[in-house]
Amino acid sequence: MAPTPLLGSRTLDRQTARTLPPGPKLPTLVQTVLFASHRRTFFPRMRDKYGDVFTIRLVPSSRVCVVLSRPDHIREVFGSPPAVMHAGEGNTVLEPIMGSHSLLLLDDEDHVRMRKQLMPAFSGAALRGYAGMVFELAQAEVAKWPVGEPFKVHQRMRNLTLEIILQVIFGVTDIDRLNTLRPLMDKIVSVSPVIMLGGFYPPLLRVRPWKTYLDTQRKVDEILYDEIAKRRETFAGRNDVLSRLLAAGNWTDVELRDQLVTLLLAGHETTATAMAWAFHELARRPEDLAFGQRAADAGADDELEATVKEALRLHPVVYQVGRRLTETTDIAGYRLPRGTTIMAAIGLVHRDAEHFPMPMDFRPQRFLSDDPPAPGTWMPFGGGARRCIGAGFSLMEGTEILRAALSVYDFQAPNPKPEPPQAKNVTLVPRHGSVVTVTRRRS
Incomplete structure (x- = not known):
């Protein structure tokens, strides 16, 4: 399809433009820079000025982006048929990195099929099987x-x-292979917005720094394909995600490679950042730190998970998620055109x-009270048919990391003041790296 x-700019006529939600008249490039680097302050200012629904323009092609800030409007999007709300089309810039079979790039039947094959590796039983390994690595x-x-x-x-x-x-698990992969993977996950531009402008991929990045990617791919080939022979009885995927689905090597790279890029910086924010807040708040320590001592997973959830609420790692309309649709009181x-x-x-x-207070207990946040208001992993498949893994991972630490x-906190966020690709990270000091507990 x-x-x-x-x-x-190429497909929007003046009459249609007048029916769109209001928004700033700034040049597209200025809006793009504000969105890319300052979205955490840019979006609130636009909502204050133009209301709960507003329009911004971004590169390429001065594309029309309608921003929603009310849960009921967002539910309309998440609840719409996936065939009308394409997410994969909005991620095509990632294809040179993640591969054409990546779950993030697929829509319609292809997305349903791939997600169905991935689900067994992220079921509740599977997550419980991974928890012990995660805890040991965290320790x-x-x-x-x-x-x-x-x-x-x-x-x-x-x-x-x-x-x-x-x-x-x-x-x-092989030590030599891990030592080979670590520096290569570190370069892969450090992909910059400049490298991502290669998805919009493919000729760039033939010159540096894009070519250098792809050369590193090819080295990683060689190792991944070798691991896949070996694992096809020995996955029985193993408890890692790749082995579970092989046991549960009918995969080509390329499909498996693309999903592994997607899990790497989608799950590395996001979880690391969420946990950095969690430790930043706990270091600044002795009462919440004591709450978390009691939970760790007692094996109270709900309390530890609530701490992770509150960090993701107060500091959403991904500030917004996108869809592209495949047909003219009524959303948030506006009739929005295809595209x-x-x-x-x-x-x-x-x-x-x-x-x-x-909302500016860090309060994990809000997720444990008799009046928890309403459904559809806490959404760090998106929602609907495109909700992040690794959401459960991320929460389990965060719980085990908190338990270990x-x-x-x-x-x-050497500096008790809140650390400001800084945009890094699609995530918002602590600007100074979340500086903390640790001492051994006395009890």
Whole structure:
């Protein structure tokens, strides 16, 4: 099926433009820079000025993006037929990196088929099987933390989540192979917006730095294909994600490679950042730190998970998710033309006092009360048929990391002030790396 043309400078007529939600008249390039680097302040200002539904224009082709900030409007999007709300088409820029079979790039029947094959590896039973491995890797990482000296916990979390992906998802345990993969994978996950431009402008892929990145990717692919070939012979009885995928589905090597790279890129920086924010908040709040430590000591997974959830609410790693309309559709009181990009502004919902009382406060207990947040208001993993398939894995991972760290350490913040976020690709990371100091617990 041919991709849906973007609604933008080449396809938007003046009469249709007058029916769109209001929005800024700034040049497209200016709006793109504000969105890319300052979306956490840009979106609230636009909502304050233009209302709950507003329009921005972004490159390429001055594409029309309608931003939604109310849960009921976002539910309209998540509840619409996936054939009308394409997510894969909006991610085509990632194809040179993730591959054409990536779940993030597929729509319609192809997406349903691929998601169905992936689901058994992320079921509740499968997640319980991974938890022990994640906890052991987290224990090994936190044991290396410098005691009594400030350090950037975000980088430590990046190291840990990469190790979890290599051993728990890819199932690589050979020491020599791990030593070969770590520096290569670190380059892969450090993909920059400049590299991503190659998806919009394919000729760039033939020159540096794009060619250098793809050369590294090819080295990783050689190892992945070798792992896949070996695992096809020995996956029985193994408990990693790759082995579970082989046991549950009928895959080509290319399909498996694309899903593994997708899990790497979608699950590495996001979880590392969420946990960096969690430790940042706990280090600044002794009462919440004590709450988490009691939960770690008692094996209270609900309380630990609530801490992860609150970090994801207050600091959504992904600020918005997008869809592309494949046909003219009524959304949020507007009749939006085919090709419109819809953005569900997760960050705006998460900091709305209507849905989260005292929204600027870090309060894990809000997820444990008799009056928890209403359905459809907490959405760090998106929603509907395109909800992140790794959501359960991420929450399990965060729970085990907190258990490992809070069981042995007290946390302090050298600077008690909130650390500002900084845009990094599609994520919002702690600008200074989430600096903390740890000391051994006395009890």
